[in-house]
Amino acid sequence: MPTTKTRAPARAFALIFALLLGALPAIAQQQGAAPTPQSAQETGPLIIATKDVPPFAFVGAGGEWTGIAIDVVTAVAADLGRAVEWREDTLSGMLSAVEAGEVDAAAAAITITPAREAALDFTFPYYTTGLGIAVDPEAGTGWFQVVRNLFTWQFAVAIATLSTVLLIAGAAVWAFERGHNEEFPKDTAQGLGDGFWWAAVTMTTVGYGDKAPRTLGGRIVGVIWMFTAMLIVASFTAAIAASLTVGSLGTPIQSVSDLKNYRVGVVSDTTGADEMAARGLRIAHYDNVADGFGALLEGQIGAFVYDKPLMQYIAMQNYEGEVRILEDAIGRQDYGIALPTDSELREPMNRALLTYLRSEDWTRVQTRYLGNN
DSSP states (O other): OOOHHHHHHHHHHHHHHHHHHHHHHHHHHHTTOOOOHHHHTTTSOEEEEEOOBTTTBEEOTTSSEESHHHHHHHHHHHHTTOOEEEEEOOHHHHHHHHHTTSSSEEOSSOBOOHHHHHHSEEOOOSEEEEEEEEEOTTTTOSHHHHHHHTTSHHHHHHHHHHHHHHHHHHHHHHHHHTTTOTTSOSSHHHHHHHHHHHHHHHHTTOOOSSOOOOSHHHHHHHHHHHHHHHHHHHHHHHHHHHHHHHHHHSOSOOSGGGGGGSOEEEETTSHHHHHHHHTTOOEEEESSHHHHHHHHHTTSOSEEEEEHHHHHHHHHHHOTTTOEEOSSOEEEEEEOOEEOTTOTTHHHHHHHHHHHHTSHHHHHHHHHHHOOO
């Protein structure tokens, strides 16, 4: 059985150990240890940068920020037990402030891109759309556009191609008829000209009868050309008719493939500007959608490209019937909330966001700002 002297050192050691454990927090505080920033700001407001991009973020009649992105962030912050303090900035200013950690996050119509993801973090997307193409519905209509199409590069190429085919057919019949038929002289220039004339009147079935092949070889060429010309006339007539009349039926721009023939307006420093530049199109930069729509209606540009729902909202509010947004969208645009890299808010905001996007509130928000469609 241990003696009292044996127990004394054990008790002393236990007492010293307990004292050390109790003193550790004080020692850590004296050495500069502090609570994490997230813990220190748990009850403070979230500082969120935004910009005026209706219907996702704009100042309402009451002077308060409202919109789809505003409602999303407000709901997510409420789920985290936090208030929101909004700070207005430009798009580049918002992203720079997030990257520098000057704000907790940024929310508007911010597209998640590889380049932005390399410098920032993002929440899950809360809205998916694409780039839209705005055109002037009155542009390219009437006889002016029909006449204008006569001087396009495509029309010139079609005429040149047809002329080449006629010359080949005329040369073939002249090669057989020269020296045997006075209607096709031996002189090269005159003979090719007469052969070209014969091929043209034969193709169009005018048939003046002033020139006709008499040799076996010439007549074989004639028969082949007659059947070939039927196909050429049908195809060429359809192409010419489409080229001349497409403008009178509506705007000549029907899809993104038509943009190559026009100057395209974009908003500076946006994904739309990057996309059009990557496609090698001729672009004009504007500060906002209103400036772009104004240039479109004045005929300075042939089309304007920007995020589709934003253009639809602005066109509906201020340009009813003046601007048409094409049905098809270009690519895919995912809107998310921008966060500093490795932000501790990312996971809790993602959880709150996923819950919100499955709620009836989210459905009502979309209907309120975008309508039933």
